[in-house]
Amino acid sequence: MALRAALRTKCALSGFLSQPSSSSRHGRVCASTVLAAQQRSNSTSSKISVDFDQSTGVAVMHMKSPPVNSLSLDFLTEFCISLEKLEMDKSCRGLIITSSLPKVFSAGLDILEMYGKSPESCGEFWKAVQEMWLKLYSSNMVTVAAINGSSPAGGCLMSLTCDYRIMVDNPRYSIGLNETQLGIVAPFWFKDTMANTVGHRITEMALALGMLYSPAEALKIGLVDQIVPEEKLMSTAEQAMAKWLAIPAHARQLTKSMMRKPTVDRMTSKREADVQNFVSFITKDAIQNSLRVYLEMLKKRKA
Numbered sequence: 001m002a003l004r005a006a007l008r009t010k011c012a013l014s015g016f017l018s019q020p021s022s023s024s025r026h027g028r029v030c031a032s033t034v035l036a037a038q039q040r041s042n043s044t045s046s047k048i049s050v051d052f053d054q055s056t057g058v059a060v061m062h063m064k065s066p067p068v069n070s071l072s073l074d075f076l077t078e079f080c081i082s083l084e085k086l087e088m089d090k091s092c093r094g095l096i097i098t099s100s101l102p103k104v105f106s107a108g109l110d111i112l113e114m115y116g117k118s119p120e121s122c123g124e125f126w127k128a129v130q131e132m133w134l135k136l137y138s139s140n141m142v143t144v145a146a147i148n149g150s151s152p153a154g155g156c157l158m159s160l161t162c163d164y165r166i167m168v169d170n171p172r173y174s175i176g177l178n179e180t181q182l183g184i185v186a187p188f189w190f191k192d193t194m195a196n197t198v199g200h201r202i203t204e205m206a207l208a209l210g211m212l213y214s215p216a217e218a219l220k221i222g223l224v225d226q227i228v229p230e231e232k233l234m235s236t237a238e239q240a241m242a243k244w245l246a247i248p249a250h251a252r253q254l255t256k257s258m259m260r261k262p263t264v265d266r267m268t269s270k271r272e273a274d275v276q277n278f279v280s281f282i283t284k285d286a287i288q289n290s291l292r293v294y295l296e297m298l299k300k301r302k303a
């Protein structure tokens with residue numbers, strides 16, 4: 001409810017996909033300049049910026065929340081607002097999600113939202129995580145993840161909700177659902193999303209061991225669809241997008257729905273119980289202790 005209220009308030013306050021500026025008011029301008037301005041629009045919030053090209057119907061969402069694009073409540077709220085607005089804009093047919101930060105796509109859920117927080121805060125946070133997943137996994141747009149850095153846990157989940165994943169081929173980057181390494185358990189809908197992509201057995205091993213894969217390994221198991229050099233990432237994403245957009249929209253959308261609906265329905269039917277499970281699990285002393293140790297490990301590794 002809080003997320004929905006925040007979405008309503010923010011939507012009312014902010015003009016999204018800001019109208020192209022009317023340069024013609026200032027005198028004579030080149031027609032192509034006007035056209036270009038009319039065809040592109042930009043929206044920026046503190047953690048997300050969106051470039052929308054009306055000539056292609058494709059938006060690029062840049063995650064820009066230093067240091068690691070962790071999915072905090074604020075980040076998720078902004079993310080969902082941006083997504084909802086794009087979804088409502090009939091001229092937007094495709095979305096590419098990428099990071100503006102070097103080396104990191106997204107570090108996954110913000111651990112500080114789960115550590116030392118009240119049950120109420122944890123519950124609100126979890127609803128926002130559910131909302132992000134639901135919106136992305138059932139989006140009518142073609143969604144492409146352009147993964148230009150590490151993408152553990154919730155970052156991997158975000159990528160998995162997209163229709164197509166392209167990752168920069170840098171062995172320093174990794175991707176996977178590594179929750180067990182933090183002493184926590186990936187919820188059933190994280191597991192379902194991964195199993196729908198790479199199959200049951202690979203998911204079982206990956207989740208149990210908290211596996212993080214290099215781009216080459218991720219390609220091998222089908223966790224990502226393509227790996228490319230950094231400089232080719234966006235052009236490859238645009239090419240993939242064009243291929244998906246060339247399919248008649250209704251046929252593509254119905255097929256996506258047919259493939260994903262059972263997973264979406266399972267989650268939505270258990271949504272409330274899932275929040276309760278998360279809150280009671282994450283607030284346990286033993287789990288809080290595991291998160292503390294993991295946070296300390298992250299800090300030590302840095303030192």
Ligand SMILES: CC/C=C\C/C=C\C/C=C\C=C\CC(=O)SCCNC(=O)CCNC(=O)[C@H](O)C(C)(C)COP(=O)(O)OP(=O)(O)OC[C@H]1O[C@@H](n2cnc3c(N)ncnc32)[C@H](O)[C@@H]1OP(=O)(O)O
Pocket residue numbers: 067068070103104106107108109110111112150152153154155178179182184185186187277278281282295298299302
């Ligand atoms: C029975 C079941 C019932 C219900 C279900 C219950 C539970 C399920 C619960 C939760 C599911 C959670 C999924 C998640 O997403 S958990 C998050 C997992 N994420 C990670 O493990 C990533 C950790 N981070 C890293 O590995 C690295 O930071 C990196 C590879 C992403 C980037 O490396 P860098 O070297 O570039 O950066 P660092 O120096 O490591 O980090 C900079 C800075 O950022 C802090 N930080 C990193 N990640 C996070 C994060 N996820 N949340 C919050 N903060 C993070 C890090 O500590 C550094 O902070 P300081 O600058 O030292 O302050």
